[in-house]
Amino acid sequence: MMRTVIDLWVGAQTWLFETFVSPVLFALNLMEWFEPAFNAVEFVMLGVFQILVILLVMRVLERRWGVESGDERLIGVDRVYTVLNKLGIIPLLVFVLAYPITQEIEHLVRVMGFTPPSLERLIPGLYDNALLSFLLYFALYDLAAYWLHRAQHRFGWWWALHSLHHSQRRVTVWTDDRNHVLDDLLVNIVLAVFAQFVGVQPTDFVLILIVGRLVESWSHANIDLPSWWLSERLLVGPRFHRLHHARADVADPHVHDHNFAPVLPIWDIMFGTARFGEKYRPTGVDDAEVDADNDRGWLGQQATGFKRFFAALLPRASWTAQRR
Amino acid sequence: MKEAVIAALALVLGASCIARADQVIVLNSDEASYSVLSRGLRTEVNRLPIGREPHHLIPTPDGKELLIASTITNELVALDIVTGERKRTIRGIIDAYQLGFSPDGKWFVAAAYRLDHVDIYRYDGDFKLAGRIFIDGLPSHMAFDSESKTVFVTLQQSGKVVAFDLETQLIKWNTEIGKAPAGIVMLPDGKRLLVALTGEDSIVTMDPKDGSVIGRLKTGRGAHNFWPKGDGRHWFLSNRVEGTVTLIDTQQMQVVATVRIPGGPDCMDITPDGKELWVTQRFLRRVAIVDLATMKVSGSIPTGKSPHGVFILKAPALTPSPVRAASNEPAPK
Numbered sequence: 001m002m003r004t005v006i007d008l009w010v011g012a013q014t015w016l017f018e019t020f021v022s023p024v025l026f027a028l029n030l031m032e033w034f035e036p037a038f039n040a041v042e043f044v045m046l047g048v049f050q051i052l053v054i055l056l057v058m059r060v061l062e063r064r065w066g067v068e069s070g071d072e073r074l075i076g077v078d079r080v081y082t083v084l085n086k087l088g089i090i091p092l093l094v095f096v097l098a099y100p101i102t103q104e105i106e107h108l109v110r111v112m113g114f115t116p117p118s119l120e121r122l123i124p125g126l127y128d129n130a131l132l133s134f135l136l137y138f139a140l141y142d143l144a145a146y147w148l149h150r151a152q153h154r155f156g157w158w159w160a161l162h163s164l165h166h167s168q169r170r171v172t173v174w175t176d177d178r179n180h181v182l183d184d185l186l187v188n189i190v191l192a193v194f195a196q197f198v199g200v201q202p203t204d205f206v207l208i209l210i211v212g213r214l215v216e217s218w219s220h221a222n223i224d225l226p227s228w229w230l231s232e233r234l235l236v237g238p239r240f241h242r243l244h245h246a247r248a249d250v251a252d253p254h255v256h257d258h259n260f261a262p263v264l265p266i267w268d269i270m271f272g273t274a275r276f277g278e279k280y281r282p283t284g285v286d287d288a289e290v291d292a293d294n295d296r297g298w299l300g301q302q303a304t305g306f307k308r309f310f311a312a313l314l315p316r317a318s319w320t321a322q323r324r
Numbered sequence: 325m326k327e328a329v330i331a332a333l334a335l336v337l338g339a340s341c342i343a344r345a346d347q348v349i350v351l352n353s354d355e356a357s358y359s360v361l362s363r364g365l366r367t368e369v370n371r372l373p374i375g376r377e378p379h380h381l382i383p384t385p386d387g388k389e390l391l392i393a394s395t396i397t398n399e400l401v402a403l404d405i406v407t408g409e410r411k412r413t414i415r416g417i418i419d420a421y422q423l424g425f426s427p428d429g430k431w432f433v434a435a436a437y438r439l440d441h442v443d444i445y446r447y448d449g450d451f452k453l454a455g456r457i458f459i460d461g462l463p464s465h466m467a468f469d470s471e472s473k474t475v476f477v478t479l480q481q482s483g484k485v486v487a488f489d490l491e492t493q494l495i496k497w498n499t500e501i502g503k504a505p506a507g508i509v510m511l512p513d514g515k516r517l518l519v520a521l522t523g524e525d526s527i528v529t530m531d532p533k534d535g536s537v538i539g540r541l542k543t544g545r546g547a548h549n550f551w552p553k554g555d556g557r558h559w560f561l562s563n564r565v566e567g568t569v570t571l572i573d574t575q576q577m578q579v580v581a582t583v584r585i586p587g588g589p590d591c592m593d594i595t596p597d598g599k600e601l602w603v604t605q606r607f608l609r610r611v612a613i614v615d616l617a618t619m620k621v622s623g624s625i626p627t628g629k630s631p632h633g634v635f636i637l638k639a640p641a642l643t644p645s646p647v648r649a650a651s652n653e654p655a656p657k
Contacts, residue, residue, distance in 0.1 A: 007608075027566050029503045031504040
């Protein structure tokens with residue numbers, strides 16, 4: 001059964017690659033990208049799968065048990081972000097920009113004799129337990145993402161970019177991919193280097209990304225489902241993550257600085273940033289300049305994000321980041 | 325019922341964790357594992373862990389060990405060439421992608437494809453680095469001259485073949501020959517090098533003395549890797565873009581047969597009886613078996629992700645002359 005699924009999957013991947021991608025690589029003399037391009041086709045296929053899950057499962061649940069109502073038009077731009085990301089357009093751009101940097105880092109450390117470690121070497125027996133190995137790598141990757149997320153809120157210049165993600169007043173399952181391309185680039189460089197050093201295996205890396213991204217899409221859902229004490233602490237869900245997107249106010253000005261974890265709430269619990277069991281609150285930011293993103297399309301948001309970023313880098317920042 | 329018997333046999337074989345002489349090692353380059361296939365049962369009997377990104381494998385000059393190179397974890401793992409038992413790990417062989425031993429068995433060369441260097445080691449059972457040559461252009465496959473004085477390395481990105489003196493590690497010549505040169509073999513006459521152009525649909529013939537191009541033969545799009553038929557005259561060639569394997573008569577310099585192998589065919593090995601050619605299908609996660617009497621695919625065995633190097637374990641009596649560069653020198657007979 002499993003083999004049949006694999007054969008169907010790689011059969012479709014091979015057909016797509018040999019029909020549409022391979023001839024282009026051959027014609028443009030880009031044969032050194034033959035294998036990576038084949039893997040990229042799988043990435044796009046998985047992206048289509050994710051979009052289908054969002055459309056056919058998450059959106060249906062969201063419509064049935066939605067919490068907030070409001071201007072549906074605000075969601076449209078998030079759909080654009082999702083399609084651009086899941087179909088590999090933004091990731092390809094990010095890869096092209098990040099590759100020379102991550103490659104140079106890899107060259108430097110490996111020519112110096114550094115061998116990327118692997119958990120399998122540190123923990124005997126892990127070789128023979130694929131599931132445990134996957135879970136451990138997943139947890140490590142999630143921990144790195146937790147601290148990255150904290151950095152996005154901690155540094156003014158990074159918040160200038162990341163605030164775009166928080167500016168949405170109608171947070172839904174489409175919102176996860178709403179990010180500035182420069183923000184995506186920074187996050188990807190750090191995580192790619194981290195993966196190199198920690199030794200996440202390539203196959204696991206793709207699986208980690210896909211599982212993580214589905215959970216993250218779900219955690220943005222505009223939905224109120226019953227949750228249990230234990231389940232809330234095991235896996236990030238809409239109730240937990242929605243507090244992170246809650247609009248700050250005078251009574252609770254630092255509400256964004258909680259519930260950072262992408263998938264595993266354990267990191268927020270361990271590092272004292274977790275808040276559980278709170279009521280649903282309106283989402284967005286209490287900064288009029290950032291809130292104006294809601295009136296912009298994809299291009300306008302990206303352009304404004306760049307402006308905010310460069311302004312935040314100036315010695316006397318003309319754009320004062322309100323990290324809330 | 326038949327399937328149940330096969331499954332039971334596979335379990336018994338797999339549980340033993342020992343690959344026997346009728347078995348085949350396949351490296352799953354995207355999975356950090358290698359598959360052990362049974363030739364008789366035509367199924368995968370075991371999948372074992374190895375360092376990350378294992379691409380190629382080669383027997384040692386004494387014919388006792390099979391070395392598997394893991395590029396990302398900078399190591400070679402030595403298996404017993406008959407039983408497949410793991411014997412030792414050699415660390416610090418950086419980014420060993422393609423591997424080769426000189427015909428006299430005194431030199432070991434590793435091409436670091438990602439890191440753009442060629443490492444030349446003196447070999448006496450241990451590996452002593454004689455020189456590391458940094459060279460742009462994705463160093464890839466290699467071949468040696470019969471005197472064990474020169475190694476010829478293809479540079480896929482820069483479209484060149486470069487000849488290094490093994491003793492001095494200096495460049496003898498450096499010739500641009502076409503798009504994405506990959507597989508390279510020295511023919512038994514010692515006067516011709518064949519080089520496959522993966523960015524084109526041809527192979528070229530070169531003079532090993534000065535690197536001049538002396539001929540060209542159209543084969544198939546994505547001409548990539550050679551494997552000898554074993555008669556000193558015919559070589560198989562995988563064409564990765566076209567999805568075929570062609571059989572080339574190197575005396576007449578013509579294609580004498582072509583077989584369709586879908587899914588990016590790459591490395592090959594031939595059974596000791598000369599009846600079957602086993603070809604890795606990188607994209608389909610399978611190994612195809614070609615019946616050489618009919619030149620048709622007679623089977624395809626599932627493996628792990630991106631199967632690359634393949635090696636058919638031989639019985640001791642069948643391995644008198646194991647010296648060969650990975651994937652491109654005459655197979656032991």
